[in-house]
Amino acid sequence: MAIPSPGKAGLPVKRPGNWLATVLLIHLLLGILIVGVLVARGKTFRKGLETTAPGQIVYLGHPPFDTDSWGPMLLAYWRKIENPQSNMYEIFFHDRVKFQYPPSSLIFFDVFPRSLTRLVDRKVGSPLIRILSWLMQAAVLSTVIASAAILEICLKRSLLRLPTGFGGLAGRAGMSLALGLTYYPLLRGYQIGQVQIFLNAFIAFAVLLKLLGREVLSGAFFGVCCLVKPQYGIILLWSLLRRKWRFLSGFAAIFLAGLAVSVARFGLQDHVTYLKVLTEISRHGETFWPNQSVNGLLNRWLENGSPVQFSETTFAPFHSVVYAATMVSSFAILVLALLPWGGKLRAESDTIDLMIALAAATMASPVAWEHHYGTFLPIFAVAFPGLLCFRPLGRATAPLFAFSYLTMAGVMLRPDLIFQNRWMGLAGSHLFFGSLVLFGLLLALRVEYSRRDPLYL
Numbered sequence: 001m002a003i004p005s006p007g008k009a010g011l012p013v014k015r016p017g018n019w020l021a022t023v024l025l026i027h028l029l030l031g032i033l034i035v036g037v038l039v040a041r042g043k044t045f046r047k048g049l050e051t052t053a054p055g056q057i058v059y060l061g062h063p064p065f066d067t068d069s070w071g072p073m074l075l076a077y078w079r080k081i082e083n084p085q086s087n088m089y090e091i092f093f094h095d096r097v098k099f100q101y102p103p104s105s106l107i108f109f110d111v112f113p114r115s116l117t118r119l120v121d122r123k124v125g126s127p128l129i130r131i132l133s134w135l136m137q138a139a140v141l142s143t144v145i146a147s148a149a150i151l152e153i154c155l156k157r158s159l160l161r162l163p164t165g166f167g168g169l170a171g172r173a174g175m176s177l178a179l180g181l182t183y184y185p186l187l188r189g190y191q192i193g194q195v196q197i198f199l200n201a202f203i204a205f206a207v208l209l210k211l212l213g214r215e216v217l218s219g220a221f222f223g224v225c226c227l228v229k230p231q232y233g234i235i236l237l238w239s240l241l242r243r244k245w246r247f248l249s250g251f252a253a254i255f256l257a258g259l260a261v262s263v264a265r266f267g268l269q270d271h272v273t274y275l276k277v278l279t280e281i282s283r284h285g286e287t288f289w290p291n292q293s294v295n296g297l298l299n300r301w302l303e304n305g306s307p308v309q310f311s312e313t314t315f316a317p318f319h320s321v322v323y324a325a326t327m328v329s330s331f332a333i334l335v336l337a338l339l340p341w342g343g344k345l346r347a348e349s350d351t352i353d354l355m356i357a358l359a360a361a362t363m364a365s366p367v368a369w370e371h372h373y374g375t376f377l378p379i380f381a382v383a384f385p386g387l388l389c390f391r392p393l394g395r396a397t398a399p400l401f402a403f404s405y406l407t408m409a410g411v412m413l414r415p416d417l418i419f420q421n422r423w424m425g426l427a428g429s430h431l432f433f434g435s436l437v438l439f440g441l442l443l444a445l446r447v448e449y450s451r452r453d454p455l456y457l
Contacts, residue, residue, distance in 0.1 A: 016160050016388055017168065020175040023402050027182060027409060028054060034412045051413040053184035056191065060140060060181075063133040064193035067124045070132065072099035073195070074119055077106045080266055088266065089273045092280075096313035100281060100367075103270045104227040104262035105195070129193075136190050139201040143377060144180030146204035151176050151381035153211050154351075158385035180377055184411045185431070188290075189371030199225045199232075200374035203358065207378040210247075210351055219250030226251070227258040230278070231361045234334065238357040241338055244350075283323055284315035285366045289415050289425075292432040293368040294329040298322045300425050307419040307428065330364040336443060340450075349449035352386060355379045356442045363435055370431055373408060376438070380405055383442055392444035400437055407434030 031052035038048035049055035059065075076088040076099045088106075091097040109117050116128050152172065155162060162168060180186070189197045206221035219239065226232040236255070239248040263271060285295035287305030298321065300307045305316045316322070337360035340353075359379055362372050384401065391397040407430040412418070419425045 015163075016155055016385065017163065017172055017175070019384075019388060019398065019402075020172065020179065023405055024175050024179055026402070027179070027406055030406065030410050031055065031182075038414070051411075053187070053410045054182045056184060056187040057181055059187065059191050060137060063129055064136065064191055066192040067129065068192040069101075069195040070124045070128070070193055071119075071122070072097050073101060073106060074109065074117055074124060075099065075122065076101075077109050077117070078119060080106075080270070084267075087273055088270050089277055092277055098312060100277060101195075101228060102230055102262075102274050103266040104258050105229075107227075107258065107262050107265055110265070132193070136193075136197045139197045140186060140190050142201045143186060143197075143204045143374065144177055144183075146201070146208050147180050147377045147381045148173055148176035150204070150208050150211060150378050151384060153208075154382055154385040158389045160385060160389050176381075179405075179409070183374070183377055183409045185370050185373040185408065186377060189374050192371065194371050195228060196369075196371045196374060199228060200377070203375045204378045207351070207354075207358075207382065210354065211382075215244065215246035216250035219244075219247040219252075220254045223251040223254030223258070226255050227262070231365050234337070234357055234361040234364075235354070238338060238354065242340075242350075242353065281315065282326065282366045284318055285322065285326060287316045289419060289428045290370040291367050292370055292373065292429060292435070293326075293363070293365060294432075295322060295326040295366040296368070297426075297429045297432060298325055300419070300428070301422050303422065307425060308415045326366050330366070333360045333364040333439075336360070336439075349446055351382055352442060352446050352449060355382050356439070356446060359435065359439050359442065363432075363439060368432070370411075373431060373435060376408060376435065379438070379442075383438065383445065386445050386449070387441055390445065390448050392448040393441065397441065397444075401441060404434045404438040404441065407431065408438070 031049075031054045034052050035045065035048035035055075038051060039045055072091070075097060076091055079086060079091060080088045088103060089099070092099050112128070116125070116131070118125065152169070155172070163171070186197075186200060188194075189200065202221045202225050206218045206225075209215075209218035209221065222232060222235045226236065236248070236251050238244075239251060259271075285291065285293070285299055287296065287299040287307055288310045289296070289300065289307045290310075291299075295316075299305060299316045299319065302319060302322065304319045304322060337356045355378075358375060362368050362375060365372070387397050387401050393400065411431075415428060418428045
């Protein structure tokens, strides 16, 4: 039986290019508005532009101004290399260095020559910074290009009307790239020298491969990410609950092999100690405003530390209310993501279901820095065609989707103006609120898919 053409069977006919153009225009206009406000307050045009998301793109042409991940990682790495009997997490518990990664994240440094990874006065050397800069620039561009490809594939598989010919494809590609290159969490990760930049690219590749039917390879990319950030283990649990055996085999093969190498390289005790590190982080969390999570929101609301000053040595003071709310909210997010709510899931909704689990992996974390939300770019790309086509929340669907992207992609880097009191400070959690809206839309779309005849997917 032939698939119905757009406009038949009550299916909506939309022009996605118009929506992409509208969202991009609003995104740029919001940046202009922020610049205008700050110029009116006495700032120069350049300073105003630097506080906006579109203004951050200029930094891609320069090395990162910080080594947020690499410094602590290399410090732990060399402590262990020089004294194999020591525990690498002594720098966390005794030196108060915020090294928060598992031992398996350090095995990748064995690829580089020892002379390149040595610290100079406890700082990352310039030669390694240059190499990492090139690799990170490539990772940012790869994430944006892969997300654009994901969007195009999902659009062509939907029942939306697409302009034919090279002009329509070029127009959509141009808008997709512009939206990706002005997506603040992605740019921020590069600026501060975050390993998350590589994870963003791996996850974008994994999603693309999933759409192309390369389940084993897709799972393998997620397995690499889990070696660096254990919260992506939620994806492993997802594949197990959904019985995605080919995906699971790719994930498990890479993750277990990497874990075995890590244990052999660094010893079992360091891996056991890392569980204590995770416990410490979950008990306290961070008040600093880039922590876009329930934990960060409540710590700021209860004034449990400074929202505008980052401490390199301490976490937020323990607060029983914050801790309890963090645990409850994390559990609720994971339950909503992993249980097949809304009826039996069909194969056609696999990718949306995976995107829900991927979003939950970040949102459920006690500490979800703004750059962690770089993984949401491919999620937006997957969700857009289905939401626009089936409108699971009716007329509110498209505006809510636009709101979600705009609140996550944009920023005003003037926390001193935002966090003047707890009420105004709520606006500083806009990235987390945007992720909640998108999470809700994804759940609604999953329910919609479970109810529809596969003929119309």
